[in-house]
Amino acid sequence: MSTLERTTAPANRPAGKPAKPYALAARELRRETLFGAARGELEHRAWSEVTMADVAAAAGVSRQTLYKEFGSRDEFAQAFVLREADGFISTVEGALDAHLDDPQAALTAAFGLFLSAAAEDPLIRAVIGGSPEMLPFLTTQGQTLVHGATERLSIAITERWPAAGNDAQLLAECLVRLAISYAALPAGPTGMTAASVTTLLGPYIEQLTGP
Amino acid sequence: MSTLERTTAPANRPAGKPAKPYALAARELRRETLFGAARGELEHRAWSEVTMADVAAAAGVSRQTLYKEFGSRDEFAQAFVLREADGFISTVEGALDAHLDDPQAALTAAFGLFLSAAAEDPLIRAVIGGSPEMLPFLTTQGQTLVHGATERLSIAITERWPAAGNDAQLLAECLVRLAISYAALPAGPTGMTAASVTTLLGPYIEQLTGP
DNA sequence: AGATTGACAAATAATCCATATTTGTATAAC
DNA sequence: GTTATACAAATATGGATTATTTGTCAATCT
Numbered sequence: 001m002s003t004l005e006r007t008t009a010p011a012n013r014p015a016g017k018p019a020k021p022y023a024l025a026a027r028e029l030r031r032e033t034l035f036g037a038a039r040g041e042l043e044h045r046a047w048s049e050v051t052m053a054d055v056a057a058a059a060g061v062s063r064q065t066l067y068k069e070f071g072s073r074d075e076f077a078q079a080f081v082l083r084e085a086d087g088f089i090s091t092v093e094g095a096l097d098a099h100l101d102d103p104q105a106a107l108t109a110a111f112g113l114f115l116s117a118a119a120e121d122p123l124i125r126a127v128i129g130g131s132p133e134m135l136p137f138l139t140t141q142g143q144t145l146v147h148g149a150t151e152r153l154s155i156a157i158t159e160r161w162p163a164a165g166n167d168a169q170l171l172a173e174c175l176v177r178l179a180i181s182y183a184a185l186p187a188g189p190t191g192m193t194a195a196s197v198t199t200l201l202g203p204y205i206e207q208l209t210g211p
Numbered sequence: 212m213s214t215l216e217r218t219t220a221p222a223n224r225p226a227g228k229p230a231k232p233y234a235l236a237a238r239e240l241r242r243e244t245l246f247g248a249a250r251g252e253l254e255h256r257a258w259s260e261v262t263m264a265d266v267a268a269a270a271g272v273s274r275q276t277l278y279k280e281f282g283s284r285d286e287f288a289q290a291f292v293l294r295e296a297d298g299f300i301s302t303v304e305g306a307l308d309a310h311l312d313d314p315q316a317a318l319t320a321a322f323g324l325f326l327s328a329a330a331e332d333p334l335i336r337a338v339i340g341g342s343p344e345m346l347p348f349l350t351t352q353g354q355t356l357v358h359g360a361t362e363r364l365s366i367a368i369t370e371r372w373p374a375a376g377n378d379a380q381l382l383a384e385c386l387v388r389l390a391i392s393y394a395a396l397p398a399g400p401t402g403m404t405a406a407s408v409t410t411l412l413g414p415y416i417e418q419l420t421g422p
Numbered sequence: 423a424g425a426t427t428g429a430c431a432a433a434t435a436a437t438c439c440a441t442a443t444t445t446g447t448a449t450a451a452c
Numbered sequence: 453g454t455t456a457t458a459c460a461a462a463t464a465t466g467g468a469t470t471a472t473t474t475g476t477c478a479a480t481c482t
Contacts, residue, residue: 067445174408174411177392185354187384200415282475
């Protein structure tokens with residue numbers, strides 16, 4: 001379970017049959033290449049200046065393939081945002097795994113790592129640096145993002161600390177929202193911010209994993 | 212101490228002399244009227260469709276008075292955002308005062324009240340409802356807002372619960388950022404959200420006011 | 423003194439037109 | 453299943469014109 005993108009199931013395959021592994025892998029490769037192309041384009045120009053043709057060309061794929069995969073420009077943008085979030089969560093999961101014995105250390109490491117990654121991410125940089133076309137996707141239109149990221153982070157937590165139980169959902173949503181807030185508007189050094197978040201949520205976590 | 216707006220001190224009054232009470236009150240009334248006018252205009256049209264002349268007229272004041280008070284359209288918009296935040300914090304302070312004996316109840320009440328107020332606020336409604344001109348002021352450009360609101364909320368907390376000490380700053384910033392997040396993208400019913408926040412931060416607060 | 427008025431240049435938006443580009447879809451070819 | 457080509461519709465671009473708005477005056481009014 002690793003994608004937030006709610007990849008629309010190929011419509012014309014009978015519900016019971018399993019998908020061919022090859023088809024799925026190819027699809028995933030295609031999407032990933034396209035996202036990578038978009039990421040690359042965003043380092044140079046603002047999203048409003050990047051055309052679908054640009055993305056397709058940078059991915060070495062025809063424009064029609066791009067449209068076939070994502071219905072429209074907006075859908076692609078939305079999916080791209082979700083993909084970036086997915087990448088962040090994977091990063092975060094890695095940090096969690098490095099501190100399975102100490103939830104608070106895990107939180108500090110994960111949040112800090114996220115902030116560092118976000119600061120380098122072309123999408124985040126674009127949003128911060130005066131091309132606010134995608135800002136709504138992170139905020140006022142961010143239901144899908146927040147809900148999806150919360151869900152996946154929540155699972156990541158309960159997998160590692162089963163004692164967390166249902167409250168992992170609460171924690172996850174709070175962390176996701178704070179993460180977005182600090183990504184869009186960084187405060188101090190990433191380590192300091194991460195430490196603050198841990199200070200605030202540490203007591204809750206302790207109470208959670210303890211009794 | 213009640214304004215976040217960093218109202219530029221009248222340049223030509225000697226630093227030592229106290230300001231005339233009348234002048235200050237008049238200024239405050241003027242600003243408040245102008246903000247009220249802007250608030251009213253935002254109920255009908257998007258900010259990009261509201262002209263400075265509209266605001267001045269709605270306030271019953273000349274356009275030049277508006278420009279004299281705030282240097283430019285952008286400065287006015289920014290000041291207006293800060294003013295709204297100020298109002299929210301005043302609301303919140305009221306809620307805190309009603310629960311001086313129980314910090315957690317105070318947090319729940321305050322956060323819930325804020326969410327209700329935000330949901331009705333013309334500025335927030337405008338930002339949510341597809342006129343994102345001001346969205347950056349709440350997010351990527353929100354340093355002044357977050358810092359100012361954090362400062363004032365922090366003071367409000369330490370005034371009421373001196374035991375909080377320096378850590379009130381941490382708590383305040385976290386609450387401000389969560390408040391902005393939930394204002395821009397509401398989740399469930401306001402009461403439920405407020406309860407969740409209290410669940411998460413309650414243990415920290417207890418540990419804070421306890422020993 | 424401080425606010426309003428009227429006037430003003432400069433910047434910005436609106437309008438219209440013509441032309442290009444881009445989006446999104448369909449079809450045939452590889 | 454992807455690409456190439458073609459295409460209509462929507463959207464962007466540019467140039468020329470006009471209107472509006474912004475931001476700043478000095479004069480006037482209270």
